[in-house]
Amino acid sequence: MPKVDSPMANLYMIERPWQREERYYSFSRYLKERFPYKVHKIAIHAGFTCPNRDGYRGLGGCTYCANESFSPNARGPIIPVKEQVRRGKEFLKRRYGAEKFIVYLQAFSNTYADLATLRSRYDEALGLLGTAEDSLEDEDVIGLSIGTRPDCVPDEVLELIKTYEDRYHVWMEYGLQSMHERTLRRINRCHTYQEFEDAVQRTRALGINVCAHVILGLPGEDRSDMIATARTVSGLGINGIKIHHLYVAQSTPLAEEYLSGRVRTMDLEEYIPLAADFLEHISPEVTVQRLVGDTHGESLVSPIWPVSKAEVFRAITEELRRRDSFQGAKIAP
Numbered sequence: 001m002p003k004v005d006s007p008m009a010n011l012y013m014i015e016r017p018w019q020r021e022e023r024y025y026s027f028s029r030y031l032k033e034r035f036p037y038k039v040h041k042i043a044i045h046a047g048f049t050c051p052n053r054d055g056y057r058g059l060g061g062c063t064y065c066a067n068e069s070f071s072p073n074a075r076g077p078i079i080p081v082k083e084q085v086r087r088g089k090e091f092l093k094r095r096y097g098a099e100k101f102i103v104y105l106q107a108f109s110n111t112y113a114d115l116a117t118l119r120s121r122y123d124e125a126l127g128l129l130g131t132a133e134d135s136l137e138d139e140d141v142i143g144l145s146i147g148t149r150p151d152c153v154p155d156e157v158l159e160l161i162k163t164y165e166d167r168y169h170v171w172m173e174y175g176l177q178s179m180h181e182r183t184l185r186r187i188n189r190c191h192t193y194q195e196f197e198d199a200v201q202r203t204r205a206l207g208i209n210v211c212a213h214v215i216l217g218l219p220g221e222d223r224s225d226m227i228a229t230a231r232t233v234s235g236l237g238i239n240g241i242k243i244h245h246l247y248v249a250q251s252t253p254l255a256e257e258y259l260s261g262r263v264r265t266m267d268l269e270e271y272i273p274l275a276a277d278f279l280e281h282i283s284p285e286v287t288v289q290r291l292v293g294d295t296h297g298e299s300l301v302s303p304i305w306p307v308s309k310a311e312v313f314r315a316i317t318e319e320l321r322r323r324d325s326f327q328g329a330k331i332a333p
Contacts, residue, residue, distance in 0.1 A: 016284065018327075023316075023317050023320035023321060024279050024291075024327040025284060030240075034169070035142070038096070038100070039102060040098040041103075042084070042089065042092065042101050042103050043106040044084040044088065044125065045078055046105045048107070048112050050112060051151065051152060052188070057151060058188060061188070062177075062187050062189055064187060064249065064252055064254040066249035066250065081121060082127075085101075085127070085138065085141070101141050102141075102145050102169060103144055103145070104145040104147065105121075105145070106147050109148045109152045110148050111146060111153050112148065115160055126141050126168065143169035144171070145170075145211075147173040148172070150175070150195045150200070153199050153202070161208060162208060171208075171211055171239075173211040173240075174199055174200065174203075174213065175189075176196045176214060178218055178221065178229055179228060180221065181193060183219070183220060187254075200212070200238060204236075210240070211239065212240070212241050212242070213241075213243075214230075214241065214278075216245050216266075216271070217245050219257070219262075219263050226274065226278060230278045230281035230282055234286060241286050241287075241288055243278060243288075245265070245271045247294060249299045249301060250299045258301060265302045266303060267305075268315070271312075275291060276316055276323065276325070279326075279327040280329045280330040280331075281328075282328060283328050284327050284328035285328075288327065291313055292309050292312040
């Protein structure tokens with residue numbers, strides 16, 4: 001295993017099973033370590049919008065944003081939350097043999113509403129509304145993961161979410177994408193890195209798990225910019241991270257930029273070593289919940305890679321194995 005020159009190197013050199021296998025701390029392994037049953041996420045659209053779309057913080061959303069490209073429930077009319085959960089459970093049980101579920105509020109900003117509305121949607125997602133018989137059906141739901149923006153979590157919202165921790169495995173997922181202010185402005189995020197850091201600190205202070213979302217290959221960024229994001233975000237003590245390559249979806253401002261030649265995307269041969277580089281600077285205590293975006297799809301403009309997500313995972317593992325490296329190998333505590 002590679003050496004790390006640091007007074008605290010032993011903390012990072014404790015060998016974990018995944019360091020010789022996947023070479024990164026996958027979310028599936030994380031779940032297996034914590035639960036005696038097979039757990040899967042059910043992604044739903046809970047009917048929220050975003051302050052970067054309705055004019056509160058901005059208009060038009062992020063330049064790359066097309067929720068329907070990655071969240072099937074964001075396409076067409078919104079199905080009741082309870083029905084989305086039921087369908088998700090049925091599919092995941094049949095396809096993967098799933099036994100228990102974490103409901104993932106995925107589309108848009110799922111803390112952007114008044115407290116009464118938030119409580120009602122969360123309770124519905126967890127099966128806490130309706131008849132006793134309805135609730136019994138959702139004893140299979142053991143967790144709640146809430147995707148949102150870091151500028152949408154006032155203290156009272158975090159306190160509400162904290163109340164679910166007695167009964168459920170709870171995650172807050174914050175979209176950051178990059179730590180660099182120039183990039184956040186370039187992609188029209190309409191929040192700052194400081195707002196992200198503040199949200200993470202307040203969430204961690206309540207003992208709630210935090211997952212950060214980062215995109216690799218954003219316009220104007222080079223490898224050093226992305227590694228700086230890895231080091232900085234990892235240093236905040238997050239519990240999980242989701243990374244994926246920049247991809248261009250139809251009907252977005254980014255698509256217009258791409259088609260006019262102002263933005264480029266990475267090919268697979270570029271992304272594999274970059275993802276490995278990024279992981280080497282992420283703490284081995286952080287579980288990796290996503291490693292790649294969609295490689296195919298009707299709304300995808302670019303890049304279209306001739307491989308599946310599973311093949312990308314394997315390629316990243318093979319790259320780390322070739323280096324005799326692993327997640328966290330280049331951390332300097």
